[in-house]
Amino acid sequence: MTDLTPRRAAMSPTPQALPYPQVRPRAGFSGFPSPAEDYEERALDLNERLVKNPAATFFMQVEGDSMIDYQVGDGDTLVVDRALEPLPGHIVVALVDGEVVVKRYEQHHGRPQLCSGNPRYAPIPLSDRDCQIWGVVRAVIHEYPV
Amino acid sequence: MIGLIDANNFYVSCERVFQPRLEGIPVGVLSNNDGCVIARSPELKSLDVGLGTPAYRLQALQRQHGIELVSSNYELYGDMSARMRAVVDTFSPWVEPYSIDEVFARFDGVPDDELETHCRRLRQRVQRLVGLPVCVGVAPTRTLAKLANHIAKQMPAHRGVCVLRADGEATRALMQRITIDQLWGIGRQLVERLHLLGIHSAWELRNADPKHIRRHFSVNLERTLLELRGIPCLEMHDGNDTKQRIMTSRSFGRLTDDLGDLREAVRQHAQRGAEKLRRQRGLARAVLVFLRTNRHRAEHVQYNPSTIVELDCPTADSRLIAAAAGHGLARIYRPRHWFMKTGVMLLDLIDAERQQLALFDAPGQAVERERSERLMATLDALNHAMGRGTVHLGMPRGDAAWHLRCAHLTPRYTTRWGELLRVQAR
Numbered sequence: 290m291t292d293l294t295p296r297r298a299a300m301s302p303t304p305q306a307l308p309y310p311q312v313r314p315r316a317g318f319s320g321f322p323s324p325a326e327d328y329e330e331r332a333l334d335l336n337e338r339l340v341k342n343p344a345a346t347f348f349m350q351v352e353g354d355s356m357i358d359y360q361v362g363d364g365d366t367l368v369v370d371r372a373l374e375p376l377p378g379h380i381v382v383a384l385v386d387g388e389v390v391v392k393r394y395e396q397h398h399g400r401p402q403l404c405s406g407n408p409r410y411a412p413i414p415l416s417d418r419d420c421q422i423w424g425v426v427r428a429v430i431h432e433y434p435v
Numbered sequence: 436m437i438g439l440i441d442a443n444n445f446y447v448s449c450e451r452v453f454q455p456r457l458e459g460i461p462v463g464v465l466s467n468n469d470g471c472v473i474a475r476s477p478e479l480k481s482l483d484v485g486l487g488t489p490a491y492r493l494q495a496l497q498r499q500h501g502i503e504l505v506s507s508n509y510e511l512y513g514d515m516s517a518r519m520r521a522v523v524d525t526f527s528p529w530v531e532p533y534s535i536d537e538v539f540a541r542f543d544g545v546p547d548d549e550l551e552t553h554c555r556r557l558r559q560r561v562q563r564l565v566g567l568p569v570c571v572g573v574a575p576t577r578t579l580a581k582l583a584n585h586i587a588k589q590m591p592a593h594r595g596v597c598v599l600r601a602d603g604e605a606t607r608a609l610m611q612r613i614t615i616d617q618l619w620g621i622g623r624q625l626v627e628r629l630h631l632l633g634i635h636s637a638w639e640l641r642n643a644d645p646k647h648i649r650r651h652f653s654v655n656l657e658r659t660l661l662e663l664r665g666i667p668c669l670e671m672h673d674g675n676d677t678k679q680r681i682m683t684s685r686s687f688g689r690l691t692d693d694l695g696d697l698r699e700a701v702r703q704h705a706q707r708g709a710e711k712l713r714r715q716r717g718l719a720r721a722v723l724v725f726l727r728t729n730r731h732r733a734e735h736v737q738y739n740p741s742t743i744v745e746l747d748c749p750t751a752d753s754r755l756i757a758a759a760a761g762h763g764l765a766r767i768y769r770p771r772h773w774f775m776k777t778g779v780m781l782l783d784l785i786d787a788e789r790q791q792l793a794l795f796d797a798p799g800q801a802v803e804r805e806r807s808e809r810l811m812a813t814l815d816a817l818n819h820a821m822g823r824g825t826v827h828l829g830m831p832r833g834d835a836a837w838h839l840r841c842a843h844l845t846p847r848y849t850t851r852w853g854e855l856l857r858v859q860a861r
Contacts, residue, residue: 343518344565345518347848349856350858352859353860353861354861363860366855367858387455388455389453390858391860
């Protein structure tokens with residue numbers, strides 16, 4: 290019957306080491322409980338800080354410099370939350386003519402438009418184009434080359 | 436009342452969330468390996484492109500109508516499915532995923548006159564938060580909920596939500612218009628036999644004599660009939676439903692955080708699922724694995740992940756299915772969480788008989804498939820004769836190299852840092 294089953298069939302399944310780092314803090318010598326152990330569950334979690342609605346949160350990567358005045362740079366990661374109601378002043382991800390763009394949502398004389406943070410790009414009125422707000426940018430992650 | 440929440444053209448809709456240019460044009464999703472269409476946008480359906488059409492036959496249409504074809508991106512679909520479920524969770528105390536794009540949810544406690552508003556809010560919420568269009572069917576039984584969902588999808592007047600009561604004039608009018616081939620669990624052969632008895636509409640089946648139906652057909656059809664009358668007969672894990680997906684899952688007797696326990700359970704579920712699959716002479720294209728913590732234990736960190744692993748070729752081989760499931764488990768398992776339940780779902784099932792499979796075989800693959808079929812037949816025969824579990828599989832190593840073929844894969848926008856959607860700032 291051995292040919293019916295893979296070679297490891299006889300053994301009970303062995304737990305495998307996983308490529309997750311052990312975050313559990315430990316005191317230097319074994320046998321003594323770490324004084325930090327009671328606090329391990331309270332480690333700060335960036336998800337908790339940046340992701341308020343997990344089901345509605347998406348990450349995206351910026352390409353281009355049109356938002357540089359708002360500290361949104363080329364290569365930055367956006368935390369986009371679709372659960373938020375877009376309000377004037379929000380940085381948003383929008384669909385404009387089938388493209389996905391990042392803009393600032395503004396009201397000019399009562400008319401909504403999408404503006405860039407760079408004088409080289411003209412504002413886009415929301416009314417007369419095929420555009421739609423996809424989600425609100427909750428945070429921008431800028432990583433330095435270190 | 437039970438609701439069935441079903442995403443419209445799920446795979447295509449997932450792609451459209453991230454690729455707005457696909458909106459409004461005919462889109463087909465291809466299986467990676469045999470290169471045939473496994474999901475279609477409405478625009479593609481209206482070009483009369485059937486499920487299972489090989490990609491090469493679409494070349495002419497592609498030029499003529501600008502059809503877009505993408506490879507199936509199961510990682511993306513799995514994640515979007517989990518998000519959809521998470522939103523439904525906020526509308527119902529009891530949610531059970533039924534397939535990758537459908538969940539059943541109970542709406543006990545929602546007053547009758549608020550049910551429709553509740554479901555409309557749910558629908559808007561899924562659209563808004565996840566970007567997926569869904570339809571909701573609500574009724575006293577699963578069969579009716581499935582029917583209500585079908586109606587919500589087919590009849591635009593319902594605007595995506597249909598509440599179907601067991602009785603009443605409106606129900607009668609709807610069920611008279613529904614032919615029996617549109618009902619859950621009723622295949623072509625059954626339709627023909629029912630036609631001979633003069634039963635054509637859902638309403639006529641509902642009013643047939645249950646005893647007569649059981650005697651001449653089966654207990655299953657009798658159950659369908661009773662369900663159409665609003666009498667619940669089907670539970671989640673009944674084997675009655677038609678062959679679109681196979682789910683095997685079970686809660687643990689006690690909570691566990693042990694990977695060994697989980698691997699053992701997943702292995703068993705995968706084998707059980709593969710057995711069922713062979714019994715209905717089907718093949719699966721992908722395997723979904725999920726874990727659940729106990730939501731009633733507020734002191735525990737909640738973690739309810741799921742993932743989908745695509746199979747290299749459509750298969751019913753326990754070894755391949757168990758290996759895929761094991762790989763999926765390794766992907767989602769995290770230590771120090773207390774899990775209550777795990778399960779395995781076989782997805783995108785097709786008939787083993789479909790000979791077009793052979794068209795795409797690499798040399799030697801047919802021989803390999805035949806060997807696998809013989810081996811599995813032997814395994815099933817032994818387990819049948821000597822009791823379930825007489826011959827079973829060990830668990831392949833979860834960290835073994837795993838090859839996916841991703842020929843024209845769209846980016847895995849939500850599960851890989853390197854494949855995030857590029858948003859233009861130009």
